[in-house]
Amino acid sequence: MQYRDSADISGASVNQAGGGSRGSAGGRLAVGGGGTIVVLILALIFGCDPSGLLGGGTGSGDTQVANPVTQCTRGSDIQANRECRWNAYMASIGAYWSGALQGFKATSMTTFSGRVSTGCGAATSSVGPFYCPVDQVIYIDTAYTATLLSQLGARGGDAAEAYIVAHEYGHHIQNLTGVMAKAQSSTQTGAGSASVRLELQADCYAGVWFRHSTDDPNGAIKSVTQDDLNRIIDAAIAVGDDAIQKAQTGSVNQESWTHGSSAQRKNWTSIGFKTGDPNKCDTFSATTLG
Numbered sequence: 001m002q003y004r005d006s007a008d009i010s011g012a013s014v015n016q017a018g019g020g021s022r023g024s025a026g027g028r029l030a031v032g033g034g035g036t037i038v039v040l041i042l043a044l045i046f047g048c049d050p051s052g053l054l055g056g057g058t059g060s061g062d063t064q065v066a067n068p069v070t071q072c073t074r075g076s077d078i079q080a081n082r083e084c085r086w087n088a089y090m091a092s093i094g095a096y097w098s099g100a101l102q103g104f105k106a107t108s109m110t111t112f113s114g115r116v117s118t119g120c121g122a123a124t125s126s127v128g129p130f131y132c133p134v135d136q137v138i139y140i141d142t143a144y145t146a147t148l149l150s151q152l153g154a155r156g157g158d159a160a161e162a163y164i165v166a167h168e169y170g171h172h173i174q175n176l177t178g179v180m181a182k183a184q185s186s187t188q189t190g191a192g193s194a195s196v197r198l199e200l201q202a203d204c205y206a207g208v209w210f211r212h213s214t215d216d217p218n219g220a221i222k223s224v225t226q227d228d229l230n231r232i233i234d235a236a237i238a239v240g241d242d243a244i245q246k247a248q249t250g251s252v253n254q255e256s257w258t259h260g261s262s263a264q265r266k267n268w269t270s271i272g273f274k275t276g277d278p279n280k281c282d283t284f285s286a287t288t289l290g
């Protein structure tokens, strides 16, 4: 994946969590009813322990102010400061959706290390990257994400990272379209559940973005390669529920799937990429998911 030096990436909102405690606001879940389920479902892109997200989170130091990642204004800044690549992903994905979705509103990203307090409660890195629909922010522990990808056997790299961001951005799109609220009303899990369909649609949206990532002659992504696509598919397979279950427990239990199997995630990421059309990402009407 090559970045365009001249691209303006200053519009992407990427903030760094940190700045110490701000008193007693705490990180309690600020949502009622289905909120807990949403957190569980959305946090688990990597299927890790969600308990960190649901803790009281009233300890000191877990409420932070957001500091913008400064000095990321052009694509060329990535050479001097690799952290600016997150701004490039967000700029590219946001630019695509602003043209593809009526009533689009950009989301922002907060990077953190170890622990963060969010509109959905306090979270630790172990939950993996997630989107919080309450404050409409994507949270990601950038260092931990790379480790996690490699632990799960994915090759990683910028394209795989961008796929993860595009998947979380997909949840934001689902929040805007109302699909998320609809899917949320069901608490079932399993291979054909609403939860899995929601996740597979986010995968599909990530594939759609990647297909269009180099369309804009002034966009942040200048070129992509077959290897980039392979790495994305690689990551989608690695984060399949069955793959994670097998790695963690040695067996596979379809009934508890929340994100879909490796085959399903590969399938929908591919459909998004091949069609380049978000309307083809209707996982809720699909009779077979892959």
Ligand SMILES: [Zn+2]
Residues within 6 Å of the ligand: 041, 042, 044, 045, 167, 168, 171, 199, 202
């Ligand atoms: Zn997800």
